């Protein structure tokens with residue numbers, strides 16, 4: 001009963017970290033968490049974009065701290081968590097969303113450097129973030145983590161074999177860590193977006209403009225997602241509203257994986 005009384009989607013007093021928050025889904029999520037009352041840590045490699053997101057949160061009356069962080073470097077991720085705790089005192093929720101795509105080639109045409117680049121950000125980056133976030137959450141007695149996977153973490157993605165492998169890895173890490181820490185009060189889930197209107201998708205469509213119509217049509221809803229639609233799902237998974245949900249991969253894909 002106590003849970004039913006809680007204010008819907010309120011993050012008042014919660015400290016929320018969002019990586020890849022200088023644009024796209026991460027920015028939409030950081031702004032939405034800020035509006036819901038959270039103290040937000042905006043993390044990204046991009047200084048200008050990161051400061052711009054933090055400024056948007058503050059403009060809406062929220063609280064934000066920008067920390068420059070490359071999620072592929074352990075020392076920077078550890079420092080990110082240390083700065084979060086030094087500034088706000090704790091870490092309640094983390095949205096590990098930083099990721100890259102960069103791939104439109106059949107598997108046999110892709111090279112090793114591309115493999116290393118995508119795996120480094122999407123897999124190692126997510127793993128490092130979870131590692132240091134979980135260490136902090138264990139000290140506090142709990143927390144929630146949401147990782148951004150993709151529909152490419154649930155089904156195959158022709159011309160994106162490396163990206164699909166990286167997102168399947170995010171799903172594997174999410175399920176495993178969820179089971180490992182379920183009794184420590186830490187819930188860990190992922191969101192699996194279909195195609196989303198973000199700078200990442202803009203770059204992909206610049207390379208192959210003819211793909212746009214085809215890509216829209218793979219979604220039964222006949223359109224791409226807006227970043228805030230993914231942010232809303234991540235917020236729900238971070239909130240008390242999803243208190244018995246862990247190890248779950250939430251497709252937010254306009255029906256793409258239903259057919």
Ligand code: NAD
Pocket residue numbers: 019020021022023024025026043044045046049069070071072097098099100101121125148149150151192193194195196197198199200201
């Ligand atoms: P985006 O390129 O618009 O934003 C990604 C952000 O991550 C950028 O601000 C970038 O600077 C940051 N980033 C990249 N590498 C980083 C690193 N090493 N350390 C810290 N920050 C880093 O992309 P987006 O579309 O908003 O994608 C966000 C997430 O959603 C990614 O994980 C992506 O794989 C996933 N995703 C996107 C789509 C889509 O259609 N856009 C679909 C499914 C999943």
